[in-house]
Amino acid sequence: MNEIYKTDALIAEDIDSYLDTHQHKTMLRFITCGSVDDGKSTLIGRLLYDSKMIFEDQLAALESDSKRLGTQGENIDFALLVDGLAAEREQGITIDVAYRFFATEKRKFIVADTPGHEQYTRNMVTGASTADLAVILIDARKGVLTQTRRHSYLAHLIGIRHIVVAVNKMDLVGYDQARFDEIIADYAEFARSIGIEDFTAIPISGLAGDNITSPSDSTPWYDGPALLAHLETVELDQTVEQQKPFRMPVQWVNRPDLNFRGFAGTIATGQIRPGDGVRVMPSGKTSTIARIVTMEGDLDLAVAGQAVTLCLADEIDCSRGQVITAANQPVEVADQFEATVIWMDEDSMVPGRAYWLKLGPLTVSAAIAAPKHQVNVNTMAHEAAKTLDLNAIGVAHITTDREIPFEAYADSRDLGGFILIDKMTNRTVGAGLLHFALRRAQNIHWQATDISRDDHAAMKNQKPLVLWMTGLSGSGKSTIANMVEKKLARMNRHTFLLDGDNVRHGLNKDLGFTEADRVENIRRVGEVAKLMTDAGLIVITAFISPFRAEREMVRAMMQPGEFVEVFIDTPLEEAEKRDVKGLYAKARAGQLKNFTGIDSPYEAPDAPEIRIDTTSISAEEAAELIVSKIIP
Amino acid sequence: MSAVTLTHLQRLEAEAIHIMREVVAQADNPVMLYSVGKDSAVMLHLARKAFYPAPPPFPLLHVDTTWKFRDMYSLRDRAARKAGMQLLVHQNPDAVRQGINPFDHGSLHTDMWKTEGLKQALDLNGFDAAFGGARRDEEKSRAKERIFSFRTSTHRWDPKNQRPELWRSYNARKNKGESMRVFPLSNWTELDIWQYIHLEKIEIVPLYYAAERPTVIRDGLLLMVDDDRFPLNGETPVMRSVRFRTLGCYPLTGAVESRAQTLPEIIQEMLLTTTSERQGRAIDHDQAASMEKKKQEGYF
Numbered sequence: 063m064n065e066i067y068k069t070d071a072l073i074a075e076d077i078d079s080y081l082d083t084h085q086h087k088t089m090l091r092f093i094t095c096g097s098v099d100d101g102k103s104t105l106i107g108r109l110l111y112d113s114k115m116i117f118e119d120q121l122a123a124l125e126s127d128s129k130r131l132g133t134q135g136e137n138i139d140f141a142l143l144v145d146g147l148a149a150e151r152e153q154g155i156t157i158d159v160a161y162r163f164f165a166t167e168k169r170k171f172i173v174a175d176t177p178g179h180e181q182y183t184r185n186m187v188t189g190a191s192t193a194d195l196a197v198i199l200i201d202a203r204k205g206v207l208t209q210t211r212r213h214s215y216l217a218h219l220i221g222i223r224h225i226v227v228a229v230n231k232m233d234l235v236g237y238d239q240a241r242f243d244e245i246i247a248d249y250a251e252f253a254r255s256i257g258i259e260d261f262t263a264i265p266i267s268g269l270a271g272d273n274i275t276s277p278s279d280s281t282p283w284y285d286g287p288a289l290l291a292h293l294e295t296v297e298l299d300q301t302v303e304q305q306k307p308f309r310m311p312v313q314w315v316n317r318p319d320l321n322f323r324g325f326a327g328t329i330a331t332g333q334i335r336p337g338d339g340v341r342v343m344p345s346g347k348t349s350t351i352a353r354i355v356t357m358e359g360d361l362d363l364a365v366a367g368q369a370v371t372l373c374l375a376d377e378i379d380c381s382r383g384q385v386i387t388a389a390n391q392p393v394e395v396a397d398q399f400e401a402t403v404i405w406m407d408e409d410s411m412v413p414g415r416a417y418w419l420k421l422g423p424l425t426v427s428a429a430i431a432a433p434k435h436q437v438n439v440n441t442m443a444h445e446a447a448k449t450l451d452l453n454a455i456g457v458a459h460i461t462t463d464r465e466i467p468f469e470a471y472a473d474s475r476d477l478g479g480f481i482l483i484d485k486m487t488n489r490t491v492g493a494g495l496l497h498f499a500l501r502r503a504q505n506i507h508w509q510a511t512d513i514s515r516d517d518h519a520a521m522k523n524q525k526p527l528v529l530w531m532t533g534l535s536g537s538g539k540s541t542i543a544n545m546v547e548k549k550l551a552r553m554n555r556h557t558f559l560l561d562g563d564n565v566r567h568g569l570n571k572d573l574g575f576t577e578a579d580r581v582e583n584i585r586r587v588g589e590v591a592k593l594m595t596d597a598g599l600i601v602i603t604a605f606i607s608p609f610r611a612e613r614e615m616v617r618a619m620m621q622p623g624e625f626v627e628v629f630i631d632t633p634l635e636e637a638e639k640r641d642v643k644g645l646y647a648k649a650r651a652g653q654l655k656n657f658t659g660i661d662s663p664y665e666a667p668d669a670p671e672i673r674i675d676t677t678s679i680s681a682e683e684a685a686e687l688i689v690s691k692i693i694p
Numbered sequence: 695m696s697a698v699t700l701t702h703l704q705r706l707e708a709e710a711i712h713i714m715r716e717v718v719a720q721a722d723n724p725v726m727l728y729s730v731g732k733d734s735a736v737m738l739h740l741a742r743k744a745f746y747p748a749p750p751p752f753p754l755l756h757v758d759t760t761w762k763f764r765d766m767y768s769l770r771d772r773a774a775r776k777a778g779m780q781l782l783v784h785q786n787p788d789a790v791r792q793g794i795n796p797f798d799h800g801s802l803h804t805d806m807w808k809t810e811g812l813k814q815a816l817d818l819n820g821f822d823a824a825f826g827g828a829r830r831d832e833e834k835s836r837a838k839e840r841i842f843s844f845r846t847s848t849h850r851w852d853p854k855n856q857r858p859e860l861w862r863s864y865n866a867r868k869n870k871g872e873s874m875r876v877f878p879l880s881n882w883t884e885l886d887i888w889q890y891i892h893l894e895k896i897e898i899v900p901l902y903y904a905a906e907r908p909t910v911i912r913d914g915l916l917l918m919v920d921d922d923r924f925p926l927n928g929e930t931p932v933m934r935s936v937r938f939r940t941l942g943c944y945p946l947t948g949a950v951e952s953r954a955q956t957l958p959e960i961i962q963e964m965l966l967t968t969t970s971e972r973q974g975r976a977i978d979h980d981q982a983a984s985m986e987k988k989k990q991e992g993y994f
Binding site for chain 2: 073077078080081084085086087088089158159160161162163165169170172175184185187188191192300301304305313314316317318322324326327328333355356357363365367368369371382406418420421422423475476479480481483488489490493
């Protein structure tokens with residue numbers, strides 16, 4: 063055992079001073095990139111083994127497994143320590159990042175290990191998001207491969223500042239310096255091309271243990287540090303984060319009684335002291351820090367990475383999702399951005415659809431435009447794309463439903479890194495990096511008009527509404543919508559009927575029937591309906607509108623209570639039997655693609671305001687029922 | 695501006711506090727599972743810090759089997775009082791009625807008291823988020839467990855439906871009836887736990903310290919005879935200086951012979967001995983891959 067782990071004697075002789083040393087350790091999180099073939103599992107297994115993070119019973123199991131499998135002859139196969147369980151393979155787990163722990167005399171390490179080629183982008187981005195450093199493994203016999211470039215690109219994209227290029231299996235190339243130099247020259251050229259300015263190259267052998275815990279005699283030509291020595295001394299991100307302006311997103315407002323109001327959160331960047339001036343964004347209100355409260359007593363100073371509770375000198379509004387910033391260096395606020403989006407779900411991104419965007423504690427509704435391009439992670443080439451599929455990375459414009467405080471991802475992972483959540487399944491479907499705000503948003507101001515929407519409604523002596531009819535093709539939407547409008551007209555109500563087929567002749571004639579086009583179709587109709595409610599009208603729409611997400615998007619556009627979802631519930635067999643326009647027959651014959659109910663899904667409403675069962679009542683009765691519900 | 699160096703324990707502490715606050719902000723009805731062990735003690739201590747000066751805004755839930763060590767019951771009640779938190783104790787009424795015990799019923803004991811008991815307690819109170827003290831270093835299959843672990847409305851863990859966790863951002867959204875288990879100590883190791891208890895002077899059950907206790911040896915486990923429900927088959931309990939590395943039901947929890955009577959001595963012993971923590975628990979030896987299976991069924 064070498065001096066990195068000279069623990070046993072000290073533990074036995076003077077446990078108190080040992081504990082004192084260990085309580086002052088720092089922590090480094092890193093990710094290892096490479097496949098099993100590169101010896102990644104062997105390297106991690108050795109790090110755990112050498113730091114004695116393996117206990118006797120585990121060691122006994124390891125030794126017997128090693129002998130049984132015989133991959134390393136009579137020697138221990140370190141890879142078995144970290145390679146997956148049988149159960150894991152049977153379960154077919156796809157999103158996989160395993161976290162493992164070891165410690166030396168100076169630092170505790172958390173290693174994010176991301177096995178698997180297929181889901182590599184999703185796994186690696188996840189593991190890298192919390193890492194200070196990436197170890198990129200290269201097999202000395204193979205040199206820089208496509209996957210080396212992919213790993214490096216992803217590590218750099220996610221903002222990892224320290225890249226270690228570990229050229230492994232040096233024992234298999236006779237510890238040849240020329241081979242090492244050749245690989246590193248190759249890598250350096252590539253690294254420069256993608257913007258990696260600096261990296262540390264180390265020749266190692268995970269199997270033989272060269273340059274892992276101590277400098278190897280086999281590589282006298284290498285005078286750099288062994289891998290662990292480098293990991294123990296590399297500058298922590300946390301140190302750099304503290305030098306930036308102060309920012310703390312508010313997670314939770316602590317208000318146990320009327321005398322105490324504290325803002326709880328984790329400091330993203332910078333430092334803060336009592337008396338410092340702060341500005342709450344997006345409101346822009348200013349105050350000063352009165353106290354930094356902890357259970358052990360108030361602090362004089364708190365820094366990036368600490369979870370604290372701040373009390374302000376003034377009673378100003380501040381809630382979850384707002385950001386407390388240095389008064390003279392606030393963050394930007396915007397609602398349109400350019401961002402890199404990494405898609406992580408089996409269901410592809412739908413441009414225009416509203417997703418939840420979660421940026422730290424803040425959750426807002428956001429739509430992603432069709433990507434400007436996607437990046438081929440193997441060649442770094444920009445390619446045209448209409449959407450993003452699982453593991454795709456693209457650059458796109460994002461619009462949020464309100465202005466949010468943010469920073470460029472390059473300046474702050476906490477204030478620039480977001481996740482995307484599907485509104486229906488609640489799955490985390492993507493991640494993104496905000497780059498900058500689009501100026502467009504700031505330059506178009508809302509024009510305040512003198513005749514308000516209330517005035518319009520009052521002149522018409524009615525409450526504006528959107529009656530949103532949804533259902534399969536041939537369910538009877540248009541027929542019922544038409545009858546409803548006639549009844550309302552007889553009652554002197556001012557109405558307008560927006561019909562699916564009619565709108566596609568004009569406003570939406572550029573749109574087809576793909577999922578993305580259907581989303582855009584509904585979005586435009588929603589915006590038109592909204593303008594009409596502003597004008598005081600009762601709007602009746604008849605659109606298949608098959609996706610819950612888009613109907614919810616339109617609902618969210620309207621004033622509360624002004625959106626009435628009417629589900630025209632006709633079973634598929636019944637609609638197909640009627641087949642008024644002959645479309646089902648065409649779709650069955652394969653002449654119509656993306657036909658709802660046949661080869662495109664219909665997502666029935668969970669809780670519509672009104673449900674019409676057309677198998678039990680007539681269209682006339684249905685219209686009567688709808689009118690009675692909206693006109694009391 | 696000079697930089698302040700945060701130690702690994704300070705960073706782990708901040709991470710756990712951040713996670714707890716996220717749950718309180720996002721969940722409708724959270725609860726903290728409290729098993730009275732050392733990990734629970736650390737978790738409870740962190741919860742008090744996270745919400746200070748308010749008491750933690752959720753209750754503690756002890757899923758009781760009636761077979762815990764007596765020392766555990768007394769610390770449980772004291773700790774809840776000190777934190778100013780409501781303590782809920784749930785005992786599966788079916789197990790009570792059938793007199794399920796570890797001597798006669800084998801793995802059914804764990805299934806009914808713990809797995810079923812936990813599901814009952816969560817359903818009964820409508821809890822949608824439950825904090826647990828599990829750590830990733832406990833065994834290989836836990837290394838990839840998420841911090842926010844999602845369960846179906848029947849409490850099953852679906853490995854294919856777990857969410858990627860990026861940065862410090864946790865997606866806690868769920869549909870009605872679904873719930874989540876949240877593990878704020880995921881990134882702590884056994885040594886971190888002990889060091890933190892030492893540093894923060896957290897009270898733990900005295901059974902962790904060595905003392906003379908009445909013991910018998912069964913199936914290779916050194917068991918303590920904690921009360922007269924322990925059926926002695928002609929055996930005479932022997933007084934031995936022992937302590938426990940983990941605590942559970944006393945008839946299922948193996949002791950180790952030890953003289954460690956202070957925390958530094960415990961840590962010293964832990965660092966110099968080389969048997970992993972869970973080996974003292976009979977539950978893991980029951981069947982291969984048993985943890986993985988129990989997790990899918992809803993056990994922590």
